[in-house]
Amino acid sequence: MTVSTQALLLAFLLTVSVGGAKAQDAKPRPARDTLLSSIDLARSFGAKSNWRFMVVQSPETTDQVVGPMPGKITLCITHDGGASCLPDLDHILRPPSGGDGYSDPHYLIDARIVRPRNDRPLLLIRVASQHSMDGDQRQATVALAYDSTRDAFTPVYEKRTNRNNDQEIRYFAEGPLKGAIISAEPTEDAPFGFWVIVDRLGATGVYEQILRYRSATRYGDGNTLPVIDSEMPNILRQLNLWHPGMALPLPTGKCAKPRLVGQELWC
Numbered sequence: 001m002t003v004s005t006q007a008l009l010l011a012f013l014l015t016v017s018v019g020g021a022k023a024q025d026a027k028p029r030p031a032r033d034t035l036l037s038s039i040d041l042a043r044s045f046g047a048k049s050n051w052r053f054m055v056v057q058s059p060e061t062t063d064q065v066v067g068p069m070p071g072k073i074t075l076c077i078t079h080d081g082g083a084s085c086l087p088d089l090d091h092i093l094r095p096p097s098g099g100d101g102y103s104d105p106h107y108l109i110d111a112r113i114v115r116p117r118n119d120r121p122l123l124l125i126r127v128a129s130q131h132s133m134d135g136d137q138r139q140a141t142v143a144l145a146y147d148s149t150r151d152a153f154t155p156v157y158e159k160r161t162n163r164n165n166d167q168e169i170r171y172f173a174e175g176p177l178k179g180a181i182i183s184a185e186p187t188e189d190a191p192f193g194f195w196v197i198v199d200r201l202g203a204t205g206v207y208e209q210i211l212r213y214r215s216a217t218r219y220g221d222g223n224t225l226p227v228i229d230s231e232m233p234n235i236l237r238q239l240n241l242w243h244p245g246m247a248l249p250l251p252t253g254k255c256a257k258p259r260l261v262g263q264e265l266w267c
Helices: 005-020 041-043 232-238
Strands: 033-038 054-055 061-063 067-069 073-078 105-116 119-130 139-148 152-161 167-170 181-186 192-202 208-216 258-262 264-266
Touching: 033 105, 033 192, 041 054, 041 119, 041 258, 061 181, 073 119, 139 167, 139 208, 152 181, 181 208, 181 264, 232 264
Parallel strands: none
Antiparallel strands: 033 054, 054 073, 061 067, 105 119, 119 139, 139 152, 167 181, 181 192, 192 208, 258 264
């Protein structure tokens, strides 16, 4: 689905206007698509064309199994008011084996411009599918850079994962890992832990893996910290950014009694 920016904004304003009218004066109207995000890319990226990122969500639907469900969202990077969307982002939740019931995004988790380096803005997008019966959800993280030679946006990082087994993909906006993207995914054999992967922006402008190791954190070990936080001393140590004896790298928020058990941080 592609729509012009002008038509979409007009429809959005009409919906707000009708919602604010008195009930006896307003006639029922068909549900409209909702504009979730609209980001001017031209200024931040110094683009040659009037690029804009738009996210539009279709009306809520009802699934026979899971009940009410947010409508599908459409991600569009456009320089012609929505007539075309380039690159095609419809695939980002689709597994290599092909499409399934969790291949369409229904939740926009994050959409913002980040700067892993001062001279390198990126568009960071995080989306998620509908929920399964057990509450699981497929999630995807994509980062896109602007190519001034081609006057186009291109993915420089892309990864999918689920969430029910403590998986996570996290972008770091500050600190010693500024600009890095870290993922944690369960191993498939005992002792059941996680594969921790650190990617950084390389010289070619594409994210490159600089670290991959099997975690000290074990699945179901009772540690309430997210895996990436519990593994932070281990991550920083292996990247030569932290050494035993230095202050512990604590997660955001309160950590009343931080302690290191092996290479795993507990709070």
